[in-house]
Amino acid sequence: MSKPKDSKQSDTGSTDTAVQRSIFEADLKQLALRLMSMNTSSSHNHVQLSSAECLTVCHLAVESMKTRDICLMLQSPLNVVADIHGQFHDLLRIFDSLGKPPDSKYLFLGDYVDRGKFSLEVIMLLFVQMLMHPNSVFLLRGNHETASVCCRYGFRAEIQQRFSKIQANQVLSGFIRAFHWMPLCAIVDGRIICCHGGLSPSMMLKPFDTNGSRQLNLNALSSQLHRPLEPKRSGLAMDLLWADPNPGSTMVYFSNSNEMKEAKWVHSARRQCSFLFSGAALQQVLRMFRVKLLVRGHQMAQAGFRVSLDRRCITLFSAPGYCGIQTNSGGVLQIIQSSKEAREAGTFFVMKPTKWEQSDLEQLFWTDMTEGPGG
Ligand SMILES: [Mn+2]
Numbered sequence: 472m473s474k475p476k477d478s479k480q481s482d483t484g485s486t487d488t489a490v491q492r493s494i495f496e497a498d499l500k501q502l503a504l505r506l507m508s509m510n511t512s513s514s515h516n517h518v519q520l521s522s523a524e525c526l527t528v529c530h531l532a533v534e535s536m537k538t539r540d541i542c543l544m545l546q547s548p549l550n551v552v553a554d555i556h557g558q559f560h561d562l563l564r565i566f567d568s569l570g571k572p573p574d575s576k577y578l579f580l581g582d583y584v585d586r587g588k589f590s591l592e593v594i595m596l597l598f599v600q601m602l603m604h605p606n607s608v609f610l611l612r613g614n615h616e617t618a619s620v621c622c623r624y625g626f627r628a629e630i631q632q633r634f635s636k637i638q639a640n641q642v643l644s645g646f647i648r649a650f651h652w653m654p655l656c657a658i659v660d661g662r663i664i665c666c667h668g669g670l671s672p673s674m675m676l677k678p679f680d681t682n683g684s685r686q687l688n689l690n691a692l693s694s695q696l697h698r699p700l701e702p703k704r705s706g707l708a709m710d711l712l713w714a715d716p717n718p719g720s721t722m723v724y725f726s727n728s729n730e731m732k733e734a735k736w737v738h739s740a741r742r743q744c745s746f747l748f749s750g751a752a753l754q755q756v757l758r759m760f761r762v763k764l765l766v767r768g769h770q771m772a773q774a775g776f777r778v779s780l781d782r783r784c785i786t787l788f789s790a791p792g793y794c795g796i797q798t799n800s801g802g803v804l805q806i807i808q809s810s811k812e813a814r815e816a817g818t819f820f821v822m823k824p825t826k827w828e829q830s831d832l833e834q835l836f837w838t839d840m841t842e843g844p845g846g
Contacts, residue, residue: 495531499603502528506596507571511560514827514834518592522638525595529645532598535605536652541696542689543609543657545578547806550820551665553580553768553787554613557587557625558835561791561801562596564822569803572600573607578657580768580787581613581667581712584646585624586794588835591633594646612653613667613768614712617702621647625837651699655711656692659806663816664762668769670748671710672736674756685761704744713745715770716784720749750780757783764816766804775802775821785816792824795836800824 502524510516550569555562569575583597584590600608615621626646631639656666675681678691695707702708723734735752739745748756753765766785770777771793777786791801801824806817827835 496603498527499599503596503599503603506592506599507563507566509559509563509592511563514560514831517589517633518595520591520595520633522634522642525591525642526645528595528598528602529649531602532649533652535602536649536654537698539654541654541656541693541698543578543611543654544661545609545657545659547660547817549576549578549659549806551578551580551659551766551787551804551806552789553667553802554582554771554790555579555587555593556582556585556615556790556793557590557593557629558790559587559589559592559596560825560835561789561822562593564825565789565801565803568822569805569820573604576607578609578659578665579611580665580766581611581653582615582768583610583613584621584626585615586837587790588625588629588837590626590629598649609657610653611657611665611667612650612655612712616650616653617712618647618650621650628837648699651701655696655708658760658762659766662762663764663766663806664757664760665766666711667767668710668712668745669714669716669765669767670746670752670756671707671714672746672752673707673710674759679759681755681759683759685759688759710745713739713742713769715739715742715745715747716753716779716786717747717749718779721747750783753780753783766816771797771799772802773799775800776804776819791822792827795827795832795838798824 506518509518552565579597583594597608597610601610615624621627627643630643634642656664658664678694679688700708702712717737721734721737722731725732733749733751735749737747739747757763757765764783764785766787768787770786770788772786772788775788775791779786785804787802787804788799789801789803791799793799801822803820804817805820832838
């Protein structure tokens with residue numbers, strides 16, 4: 472695969488640029504074909520990828536994502552896919568069943584890497600698809616697309632296994648740099664807000680305005696999130712990637728009114744970071760962005776999806792048989808109608824886990840790296 476030309480070396484004549492672009496397009500198309508046609512009958516077959524190919528794709532992905540807002544505005548029909556976690560065989564099943572881009576449009580909610588041993592194939596195919604079909608493939612960032620997480624739960628180990636030491640360092644840095652530019656949320660049809668984790672109590676503070684317009688709050692979002700971005704221990708970016716809906720209700724005593732009320736935000740003890748948000752917190756944020764629903768990933772759901780918080784929150788999880796030890800199905804949300812009034816999100820496409828032999832599971836999953844933050 473040809474590397475991008477250093478701008479200092481090229482005369483940047485328009486013909487030159489056009490030729491260069493067509494070379495990239497041919498290379499990307501060939502790379503996509505190689506990835507899409509991987510022999511999936513055996514768990515041993517990886518797609519041979521060179522470090523130069525990985526670095527070129529990362530570079531082009533950064534250039535492409537730089538031109539996009541941190542919150543994408545999208546239109547249906549659209550398939551929403553959540554956590555893949557290196558399960559490349561299952562990603563190919565999704566494309567087989569629901570169509571390949573650009574014939575079908577996709578929004579991915581992050582957590583492409585870690586847990587599964589085919590993280591490189593997953594992230595490379597999705598970056599290549601995004602570059603080839605910028606109006607049909609959209610990628611949000613997950614909490615695993617951060618340096619501190621992907622270096623611990625399998626992605627770094629996979630890269631170290633597949634490249635020489637020097638190359639591995641370069642490839643890993645290339646991907647981490649690309650992760651810094653991924654958008655953090657999307658609004659579909661002006662009625663569904665999507666992100667990997669969830670909401671943030673920072674949205675209750677200035678420059679956000681709980682009574683303000685959608686545009687004011689979108690402006691607040693972009694003014695608070697500057698890329699390249701590596702999330703800090705707490706704050707808005709961290710919560711978009713890590714927060715979860717509160718499955719129950721947490722009552723707290725408010726001394727000024729002398730009563731017990733449901734807490735809107737509770738520290739997440741299980742994750743040791745970020746928050747659990749209540750139905751009331753969700754309603755407030757939905758109103759701020761003039762949307763009706765939240766669709767997010769980040770938590771394993773046995774059926775592939777879970778509906779909560781008075782049907783205003785949908786958790787999607789697209790990695791069936793997660794980590795090779797779970798029996799969960801994988802879910803994809805097909806948003807097919809753009810009726811502004813409809814509260815229904817769309818249709819769920821559900822995949823059962825593939826039945827693998829025990830010896831295959833070792834080829835497919837980092838079974839010794841299943842501890843940790845989950846989803
Ligand atoms: Mn996650």
